Amino acid sequence: MAPTLRAFPQAAVPTGRSYKPGRLPQTVFEAQNGATTVISYGQNFVNAELTLDFNNISDEIAADLLVHYGSMQDDDYTVFGNARGWQGIGADLQGVMENGEKVLRWRYKVPPQVTSVYPGISSVQLQFIGLLYGA
Numbered sequence: 001m002a003p004t005l006r007a008f009p010q011a012a013v014p015t016g017r018s019y020k021p022g023r024l025p026q027t028v029f030e031a032q033n034g035a036t037t038v039i040s041y042g043q044n045f046v047n048a049e050l051t052l053d054f055n056n057i058s059d060e061i062a063a064d065l066l067v068h069y070g071s072m073q074d075d076d077y078t079v080f081g082n083a084r085g086w087q088g089i090g091a092d093l094q095g096v097m098e099n100g101e102k103v104l105r106w107r108y109k110v111p112p113q114v115t116s117v118y119p120g121i122s123s124v125q126l127q128f129i130g131l132l133y134g135a
């Protein structure tokens with residue numbers, strides 16, 4: 001079954017974002033004498049990480065984020081865009097973060113973390129992992 005690409009909620013604009021580009025898949029072998037051999041398995045970076053922070057947002061937007069998370073099935077991916085999660089960063093940086101070395105597919109790494117700030121206002125942190133989709 002093909003994955004479903006689910007659009008990220010448009011009303012949710014992150015107040016903070018962090019990104020780790022991932023690394024090449026590889027295995028390191030170390031001999032008893034200390035000699036090291038590294039075997040790379042491809043040329044594409046995998047397991048990029050993206051954290052989006054939404055500080056002091058309305059409970060309605062926080063609920064939209066939780067509904068998005070709850071709608072994800074085992075093979076679904078999140079789609080970001082200029083008005084969906086990538087707001088506030090330049091096009092060059094957005095391209096690198098969105099695609100890595102090839103097209104990345106973003107999935108939730110862990111469930112959302114919601115913190116109630118005061119009545120009607122919450123902060124939410126979302127963590128994603130970028131994977132290459134193998135067809």
